[in-house]
Amino acid sequence: MRRSPKFLWIVLAVLATGLLLLILNDDAGSTFGFENDQFASLLTSGLLVTVLAAGIVASRPSFGEVTRNIAIWLFIVLAMLTGYSYRYELQDVASRVTAGLVPGSPLSVTDSEGNVTVTVEKTGSGHFEARALIDNKPVQVMVDTGASMTVLTVEDARAIGLDVEALNFAVPVSTANGVTVAARARAETIAIGAIGRGPLPILVAQPGALGQSLLGMNFMGTLSGYDVRGDRMVLRD
Known part of the structure; x- marks a missing residue:
């Protein structure tokens, strides 16, 4: 009787490992030569039969205990299968919750075919920020389709780990306040929600020349498209 709990935990660990493999191999579409749906069915069915058979043989429980164990394991299996089947919807829910809790967080949505869209909201200033x-x-940026490059303020550049003191501010750039100079740098990754790119060249504005970092066309131009819908801008990967 004492071995049963350990055995059940082992089976649960195998089931969790199988689910992780399915998630990791989602883009590939197959796991160990089986289509992911087939692998999921084989995994859950095989483990369920193994658990039930081992439990009955080892402990010879009463009919009520057998029924209760079957119900528990059916619930676990169905919950894990449901989580895998609705993984895209769960990702969207998590993104919506994050967008609601953290101001400025972009809303990412992934459809059943793996296509990603990210929604950016217009702020009180009339600009799209994220x-x-x-x-x-984390860096708060304003989407600027008129800027050819992504430009960071000195404060944001320092916050992401750039050695600002070592930069050479010699690149002339035009801003709303006139012509100023900036320094060339590089970002290994730039991500807006679930859409990420990198490495990308960026500029760092000289101190006091820029009030907010700008997301320019060197990022926006890599998208398959974007459009404005009222107070929302939708980016398509």
């Missing part, structure tokens, strides 16, 4: 991740650091 919380980007540049080199895995």
